[in-house]
Amino acid sequence: MKKERILNIIFREVPIYYISRMVSLLPNHGIVCRIRGSLICHFLGAYGSGFRMAQGAILNYPEKIRVGKNVYIAHRAYINATAGLKIGNHVMIGPNCIIATENHSLAGGKVMDRGTKGQITIGSGTWIGGNVTITAGVTIGSGCMIGAGSVVTRNIEDHCMAAGVPARVVRTI
Numbered sequence: 424m425k426k427e428r429i430l431n432i433i434f435r436e437v438p439i440y441y442i443s444r445m446v447s448l449l450p451n452h453g454i455v456c457r458i459r460g461s462l463i464c465h466f467l468g469a470y471g472s473g474f475r476m477a478q479g480a481i482l483n484y485p486e487k488i489r490v491g492k493n494v495y496i497a498h499r500a501y502i503n504a505t506a507g508l509k510i511g512n513h514v515m516i517g518p519n520c521i522i523a524t525e526n527h528s529l530a531g532g533k534v535m536d537r538g539t540k541g542q543i544t545i546g547s548g549t550w551i552g553g554n555v556t557i558t559a560g561v562t563i564g565s566g567c568m569i570g571a572g573s574v575v576t577r578n579i580e581d582h583c584m585a586a587g588v589p590a591r592v593v594r595t596i
Contacts, residue, residue, distance in 0.1 A: 431484075435485050438466060439463055439482060442462045443463070446458065446478075455478075457475050459478075460475040463485075466486070467489065469490070470489070471490060471493070473492050473494070474494050476496045477498035478499075480497070480498065480500045480502070481499075481500070482504070483503040484503065488502065488504045488507075489508070490510045491513070493513045494513075494514045495514070495516065497518040497519075498518050498519075500520045500521075500522070501520070503523045505540060506524035506540035506543075508544075508545075509542065509543070509544045512548070513547055514545055514546075514547065515549075517550075517551055518553045518554070520554065520557070521555075523556070523559060524541060524559050525539070526539050526540075538559075540560075541560020542560065543561050545557075545563045546566065547565045547566070549563055549569070550567070550569070552568070552569055552571035552572070556573075557575045558575065558576050564579055564582065564583065565581045565582070566596060567581070567583050567596070569584075569585050569590060570586030570587070573588065573590040574589050576589040576590070583596065584596055
């Protein structure tokens, strides 16, 4: 397990870091986002066509990320896919989002590095607004809108608009 992790760091995370650094000097333009996405998508677990990624996005455990067609990840998004992440087709993830498939835990009054893990799934046609946090084990259905600044701690059904801290369904779309 440890050898596999070291190989993933060498052959996936380090190249992604250097590719991101090289193209970070380019403007955050649609064409550059396509170029960045086409360079980085090969390091993901699975990907569809039209993957776009903006400047400053961070992908931890990229081999556990599966993205559909026409997925866009905005600038400074942070994705930790320790437990796996599935993103459907035509999904937009806004700027400064945090998607974390692993949470810290509290034991004996101390915060532990390893906490609860759970795969996150984001359905097709979903729009995640800016500054949204999605916690471990959450499934967001297809055709959803998650309001800016929300913290998603529970599953969201298909075709719902959710917002707030914690995020609650505001209405059906």
